[in-house]
Amino acid sequence: xxxxxxxCPTVTEAxxxxxxxxxxxxxxxxxxxxxxxxxxxxxxxxxxxxLKHRGQKIRMKRDRGWRGMRIxxxxxxxxxxxxxxxxxxxxxxxxxxxxxxxxxxxxxxxxRHIIEIYERRWSIEVLFKELRGLGLSQYQMLCRNGIHRHxxxxxxxxxxxxxxxxxxxxAPARQHTRIPLPRCQDRLADFRQSVRHDQIQALTxxxxxxxxxxxxxxxxxxx
Numbered sequence: 001x002x003x004x005x006x007x008c009p010t011v012t013e014a015x016x017x018x019x020x021x022x023x024x025x026x027x028x029x030x031x032x033x034x035x036x037x038x039x040x041x042x043x044x045x046x047x048x049x050x051l052k053h054r055g056q057k058i059r060m061k062r063d064r065g066w067r068g069m070r071i072x073x074x075x076x077x078x079x080x081x082x083x084x085x086x087x088x089x090x091x092x093x094x095x096x097x098x099x100x101x102x103x104x105x106x107x108x109x110x111x112r113h114i115i116e117i118y119e120r121r122w123s124i125e126v127l128f129k130e131l132r133g134l135g136l137s138q139y140q141m142l143c144r145n146g147i148h149r150h151x152x153x154x155x156x157x158x159x160x161x162x163x164x165x166x167x168x169x170x171a172p173a174r175q176h177t178r179i180p181l182p183r184c185q186d187r188l189a190d191f192r193q194s195v196r197h198d199q200i201q202a203l204t205x206x207x208x209x210x211x212x213x214x215x216x217x218x219x220x221x222x223x
Contacts (some may be wrong), residue, residue, distance in 0.1 A: 001121040007103065012081055023118045026078070026103040031087060033077040040079075043101045047088040050074055055088070058112055061117075068092055073111035078103055087111045097218060130156055130184035131215070161187040164194065197221070 002011065009023040015022040028044035055072040071089045078084045085107040090099045102118050109117075126137070134157050139150045165187045166179065181187065200220045207213040 001118060001124070007081065009080055012105070021104065021106040023102060023104045023114065023121075024108070025118075026086065026101045028099070028101055030101075030103075031079040032074070032084075033079075034056070035075040043086065043088075045101070046074070046128075047099045047101060048096050051088050051090060058109075060115070069115070071115060073114070075107055081109060085114070086108070087114045089115055093120055127158075133184050134188075148158045158184070161191050164191050 001023045004025045004027045008031075012022055026043060027193065028042065029049065030043050031040050032043055032046060033040040033180045034046075037140060049125055050072045050207045051070055054074075055070045056072055059066045059068050069089050069091055071087060072123060073085055073087045075083070075085050075087070078086070079104070084103045085105075087102045089102070090096070101112060104118075106113055106114065132155055134154050136151070139147060141147060141150065161184065162181065164183050168190075169179065182190070188211060200217060204217040204220070
């Protein structure tokens with residue numbers, strides 16, 4: 001899954017040489033030759049008509065309820081790319097300028113399923129945003145091994161924060177397939193607080209006199 005910037009022969013041919021299916025948003029000024037018609041047109045000109053005459057209304061599950069969309073698919077040859085299925089989608093109240101065109105070499109899949117697959121890209125974008133917040137882009141080493149180790153350490157930090165947040169949930173909440181977690185920075189603050197609490201516990205447990213131990217623990221926790 002990639003955005004319109006990477007929808008080019010170099011990327012798509014590399015994917016197909018490895019047997020991968022790819023999904024990408026397409027710029028609406030790309031030209032498509034529709035299968036069985038032989039006529040070509042820009043996606044921005046084809047999309048509105050295809051949605052009006054061949055579109056279907058669907059409802060997509062969201063974290064906050066359901067969202068209605070109108071979608072339609074068309075097969076053809078995308079200039080410079082090859083055989084594709086293009087899925088047009090638009091929310092009912094959006095203007096035609098917000099029409100979305102998703103291209104894929106997975107021409108056997110339904111329009112709805114293609115939309116569902118591409119929407120998984122949002123969680124990938126969120127992940128990279130969180131990794132950048134943990135220092136993914138803040139490195140000064142130039143050697144390949146150093147960069148690789150930095151990437152691994154940032155990834156381990158993110159996994160640690162995620163696991164810590166999951167372990168703080170009760171058992172019923174962890175049974176759900178999709179669990180809404182706090183923001184990464186909130187997870188980081190909570191993890192730091194938990195580590196601080198454990199360190200204070202370990203320090204004060206060394207004091208045998210219970211009143212002194214409890215008094216010191218409360219004083220340290222209040223700081």
